[in-house]
Amino acid sequence: MALKYSSITKKVIMSLAGLFLIAFLFVHMTVNLLVLINDNGETFNKAAHFMVSNPIIQFMQIFLFGGFIIHIIMGIVLQIQNWKARPKRYKVAPYSEMSPFSKFMIHTGMLIFLVLIYHLYNFFFQAKTGNIEHVVYNGTEYEDMAKLVLVKFRQLPHTIIYIIWLLLLGFHLDHAFHSGLQSLGFNHNKYTPTVFIISRIIAIVLTVGFITIPVVIYFYRQLPV
Amino acid sequence: MDLTLKIWRQPNASSKGKFVTYKIKDISPGSSFLEMMDELNESLVTKGDEPVAFDHDCREGICGTCSMFINGRPHGPDTGVTTCQLHMRKFKDGDTIVIEPWRARAFPVLKDLIVDRTAFDKIVQAGGYVSVNTGGVPDGNAIPIPKVDAELAMDAAACISCGACVAACKNASAMLFVGAFVSKFALLPQGRIEAHERVQKMVAEMDRQGFGNCTNTGACEAECPKLITLENIARLNREFLAAKLGARKGENVRGGGGI
Ligand code: HEM
Numbered sequence: 001m002a003l004k005y006s007s008i009t010k011k012v013i014m015s016l017a018g019l020f021l022i023a024f025l026f027v028h029m030t031v032n033l034l035v036l037i038n039d040n041g042e043t044f045n046k047a048a049h050f051m052v053s054n055p056i057i058q059f060m061q062i063f064l065f066g067g068f069i070i071h072i073i074m075g076i077v078l079q080i081q082n083w084k085a086r087p088k089r090y091k092v093a094p095y096s097e098m099s100p101f102s103k104f105m106i107h108t109g110m111l112i113f114l115v116l117i118y119h120l121y122n123f124f125f126q127a128k129t130g131n132i133e134h135v136v137y138n139g140t141e142y143e144d145m146a147k148l149v150l151v152k153f154r155q156l157p158h159t160i161i162y163i164i165w166l167l168l169l170g171f172h173l174d175h176a177f178h179s180g181l182q183s184l185g186f187n188h189n190k191y192t193p194t195v196f197i198i199s200r201i202i203a204i205v206l207t208v209g210f211i212t213i214p215v216v217i218y219f220y221r222q223l224p225v
Numbered sequence: 226m227d228l229t230l231k232i233w234r235q236p237n238a239s240s241k242g243k244f245v246t247y248k249i250k251d252i253s254p255g256s257s258f259l260e261m262m263d264e265l266n267e268s269l270v271t272k273g274d275e276p277v278a279f280d281h282d283c284r285e286g287i288c289g290t291c292s293m294f295i296n297g298r299p300h301g302p303d304t305g306v307t308t309c310q311l312h313m314r315k316f317k318d319g320d321t322i323v324i325e326p327w328r329a330r331a332f333p334v335l336k337d338l339i340v341d342r343t344a345f346d347k348i349v350q351a352g353g354y355v356s357v358n359t360g361g362v363p364d365g366n367a368i369p370i371p372k373v374d375a376e377l378a379m380d381a382a383a384c385i386s387c388g389a390c391v392a393a394c395k396n397a398s399a400m401l402f403v404g405a406f407v408s409k410f411a412l413l414p415q416g417r418i419e420a421h422e423r424v425q426k427m428v429a430e431m432d433r434q435g436f437g438n439c440t441n442t443g444a445c446e447a448e449c450p451k452l453i454t455l456e457n458i459a460r461l462n463r464e465f466l467a468a469k470l471g472a473r474k475g476e477n478v479r480g481g482g483g484i
């Protein structure tokens with residue numbers, strides 16, 4: 001199916017999926033930052049509980065996984081076609097002024113995907129399989145996701161992997177938002193320069209926002225006893 | 226100026242080809258790149274060697290044939306010029322210059338630096354035209370056209386089909402070329418009539434010819450000798466989406482040629 005679509009259709013699908021993933025990242029980051037509130041994880045655990053129990057959010061999860069799969073499949077198909085389009089490479093690598101990150105989308109993308117599996121294993125599947133401690137707030141029992149996060153990010157190797165991963169995500173995102181809009185046909189000499197700035201701001205905000213969590217936990221938090 | 230040239234030599238389309246190094250002396254900084262190539266060829270002919278085959282015709286930047294990939298850039302180290310407009314003063318005495326043909330599956334090498342750009346002709350044949358009925362000459366001012374549109378259409382029409390966009394693109398994509406062709410018609414009332422059919426046919430042919438897909442990297446825009454902008458690729462995407470999504474039931478011109 002992915003092969004039958006024209007080049008532009010594939011790019012449009014890829015772009016819509018990618019832009020949806022950016023929207024998801026903002027929600028994900030906002031919820032995650034709650035773990036930094038120093039209240040023994042109560043706010044974060046309640047928010048996390050809401051995210052896994054609310055039926056609308058559970059329903060949206062289908063689109064989230066669908067979005068990832070579509071984005072990745074389209075990305076790989078397009079990339080294979082792109083490699084095939086130049087069977088013989090140049091002796092002197094093409095030098096042209098352009099964004100350095102835009103040349104490595106498939107590489108940052110694949111690395112993001114690999115660590116994503118590790119990430120899902122660390123948190124998502126631990127919670128799904130009930131492999132997790134519980135806490136009680138006001139007589140109601142909650143999964144102690146905050147504890148899980150604290151335990152993970154008190155380990156240096158783990159923290160480093162996450163920081164590298166998030167930097168790669170930032171590099172991917174630097175060429176994401178404006179590229180997605182261009183693929184959808186939005187380009188206007190009045191607004192496009194601003195769109196480039198917004199794209200970079202999105203990349204920085206998401207990267208810094210997410211990285212804050214492991215860094216703050218590693219340096220400033222103790223495991224609850 | 227004394228220079229070392231590393232030039233791709235390939236006797237014909239089916240042979241393997243390799244780089245051959247030539248030394249050349251006393252080149253005037255005021256001469257053009259093609260004049261330098263002429264001097265090299267003269268010396269080769271004098272020695273009884275086969276001259277380097279390269280495409281050229283107008284030598285004034287309008288025909289688009291002089292395709293050469295020089296030191297990692299189509300048309301060499303200058304912006305907004307073709308190889309024939311490139312001056313030797315852009316290089317330094319003692320420089321080594323690597324000269325390669327365009328590299329793309331859709332542009333096979335015919336000989337040395339000459340590539341076959343029939344793929345572009347095929348895309349144009351698919352839809353890069355307006356159908357005009359014969360009859361009396363229409364009044365030039367009968368159809369009013371906003372100045373902005375006329376200028377944008379002229380900017381897009383500056384494309385000389387040289388293929389530098391494909392050569393520079395890391396994906397060997399022809400989207401800037403197709404974007405320019407679709408835009409120059411889509412912006413004008415005469416071109417609107419066949420606009421939806423045109424964009425679908427041209428994109429389908431572009432895919433069929435084996436060009437890569439645009440990743441909005443912008444190397445094409447940076448290397449285009451006519452400074453055609455990415456705005457034209459966005460317009461191509463818009464036109465394509467409008468044609469596909471807006472088509473009435475059963476009227477869709479099928480696009481896409483697969484891998
Ligand atoms: C949360 C993660 C991700 C987000 C938010 C994201 C977002 C985006 C966006 C918005 C684009 C621009 C789309 C366009 O130009 O049309 C893009 C391009 C791309 N993404 Fe992702 N992406 C993510 C993960 C991945 C993964 C896991 C891969 C794995 C293969 C990947 C591969 C690519 C490739 C190859 C491109 C360039 C494709 C092209 O321009 O044609 N991305 N990404």
Ligand code: FES
Pocket residue numbers: 280281282283284285286287288289290291307308309310
């Ligand atoms: S020879 Fe015609 S553009 Fe260079």
